[in-house]
Amino acid sequence: MGGGDVLRVRGSQQLRLRLVLATLSGSTLRVDDIRARDAAPGLRDHEASLLRLLEKISHGSSVEINETGTKLKYKPGILVGGRNLVHDCGCSRSIGYFLEPLLILGLFGKTSLTISLKGITNDVTDPSVDAFRSTTLPMLKQFGVPTEDLELKIITRGAPPLGGGEVRLKVPMVPTSLSAATWTDEGMVKRIRGVAYSTRVSPQMANRMIDSARGIFNRLLPDVYIFTDHYTGHESGKSPGYGISLVAETTTGCMLSSEKAATPLHQEGDGAVDADTDAREPQLPEDIGLQAALVLLEEIKQGGVVDSTHQALLFMLCALSAEDVSKVRVGKLSPYGIQTLRLIKEFLGVQFNIKPDPASGTVILTCVGSGYKNFSRKVS
Incomplete structure (x- = not known):
C-alpha cells in the first residue's frame, strides 16, 4: 500500500x-x-503503551x-529514532512485546535509536530479553546490519506481576536498505548456551534449573554451558521470579532458542498476568529446566535457520530487503508466521513462494524484497 x-x-x-x-x-x-x-x-494497556512508544x-x-x-x-x-529515550512499558505485557517493533522501526529512523525500557523482563507470554539478546539480534547480520552497533543491556530484572526491570536498547539506522539473504543451511548443533536467572529467591533456584536441563543435553553433546544470573537488592525488581533461556548454536551460525519462566504465584493487582495464562505450569525449578530443554530439542528437530518464535521477524526482514531474491528455510510454519505472511502481502505487496521440502520436513520460502529504503536518514 x-x-x-x-x-x-x-x-x-x-x-x-x-x-x-x-x-x-x-x-x-x-x-x-x-x-x-x-x-x-x-484497547488494552499494552496496546495503548505501544501507540505512545x-x-x-x-x-x-x-x-x-x-x-x-x-x-x-x-x-x-516520519521515523526519527532518538537518543536517551525512556519508556515505561507497564506490567500488562513484558518488554519483549515492545522490542521487536522497536528493532524493525529503529533500522529505518533518521538517526540511530537508543532507548531505555522499563517493566517486566521475563514472563510466560512474550519472548524474554535474554532470547532477544542471544538470538534475535544476531539474525540481523544476515541482512547486512552490523551487529557491533546492536546492543541490549539488562540493567535490572523484573518478574511479573510487579515488574521493576529495565533494559537499554541500541539500534543503528540502515544507510539505504537491507541486503537480501540466502539462508537455507541450518547446519548441525555444535554447542548449547543459556542463562538461568533468579530474582528475590534463593540462588539455588538457578542451579536446580541448570542441573535439570544439563541432564538432557549432556546425553547429546559435551559443549553445554548455562550461566547463572542471580539478582539481589534494587537490581532484582519488585517481584520474585526465576526462569531459564537456552540457545543452540549450529555449525553455520544459526541460533535456535527456547525458554521457560515460573508462573507468578500471586497474580492480583494492577497489571497482573491474565488469568487465562496457563496457571497450571509447574513451579518446580527442575520442571522448568526440563521443559525448556525439551522445547529446544523440538525446535532443533523441526529444522530451519530460526526457531518458530522468530519466523515472523525473519519474513519481515526478507520483505523489507533490497529488490533481490531472498531465500530462507524454516521448520513448520507457526500460526503467527502465517498471519505475518498475509499482512506483508497486504501492506507491502510482497508475496512469498512457499515450497515444502519433503526430505527434511522443512519449508523453503522465496520472495523478491520490496526494496524498502530509509527515506528518513540525513543526506550529506
Whole structure:
C-alpha cells in the first residue's frame, strides 16, 4: 500500500504487527470493533503503551481513539529514532512485546535509536530479553546490519506481576536498505548456551534449573554451558521470579532458542498476568529446566535457520530487503508466521513462494524484497 491510503480492519487481532506495517508503508490504519463484545471492551494497556512508544520514535504521527477505546485511527509520521529515550512499558505485557517493533522501526529512523525500557523482563507470554539478546539480534547480520552497533543491556530484572526491570536498547539506522539473504543451511548443533536467572529467591533456584536441563543435553553433546544470573537488592525488581533461556548454536551460525519462566504465584493487582495464562505450569525449578530443554530439542528437530518464535521477524526482514531474491528455510510454519505472511502481502505487496521440502520436513520460502529504503536518514 502506498502513502495516503486508508486501511480499515476490524478486531484486535495482530494489532501490533498492523501498526508496524502501517508505519513502514505510510498507510493510515483504521481499526473498528476492538473487543467490542468483551466484558472489558477497547484497547488494552499494552496496546495503548505501544501507540505512545510509536509517537516517541516518530514525528508527525496522529492517534485518535474513541471514548470506549473500541475505535482507533492511526496515521503514521516520519521515523526519527532518538537518543536517551525512556519508556515505561507497564506490567500488562513484558518488554519483549515492545522490542521487536522497536528493532524493525529503529533500522529505518533518521538517526540511530537508543532507548531505555522499563517493566517486566521475563514472563510466560512474550519472548524474554535474554532470547532477544542471544538470538534475535544476531539474525540481523544476515541482512547486512552490523551487529557491533546492536546492543541490549539488562540493567535490572523484573518478574511479573510487579515488574521493576529495565533494559537499554541500541539500534543503528540502515544507510539505504537491507541486503537480501540466502539462508537455507541450518547446519548441525555444535554447542548449547543459556542463562538461568533468579530474582528475590534463593540462588539455588538457578542451579536446580541448570542441573535439570544439563541432564538432557549432556546425553547429546559435551559443549553445554548455562550461566547463572542471580539478582539481589534494587537490581532484582519488585517481584520474585526465576526462569531459564537456552540457545543452540549450529555449525553455520544459526541460533535456535527456547525458554521457560515460573508462573507468578500471586497474580492480583494492577497489571497482573491474565488469568487465562496457563496457571497450571509447574513451579518446580527442575520442571522448568526440563521443559525448556525439551522445547529446544523440538525446535532443533523441526529444522530451519530460526526457531518458530522468530519466523515472523525473519519474513519481515526478507520483505523489507533490497529488490533481490531472498531465500530462507524454516521448520513448520507457526500460526503467527502465517498471519505475518498475509499482512506483508497486504501492506507491502510482497508475496512469498512457499515450497515444502519433503526430505527434511522443512519449508523453503522465496520472495523478491520490496526494496524498502530509509527515506528518513540525513543526506550529506
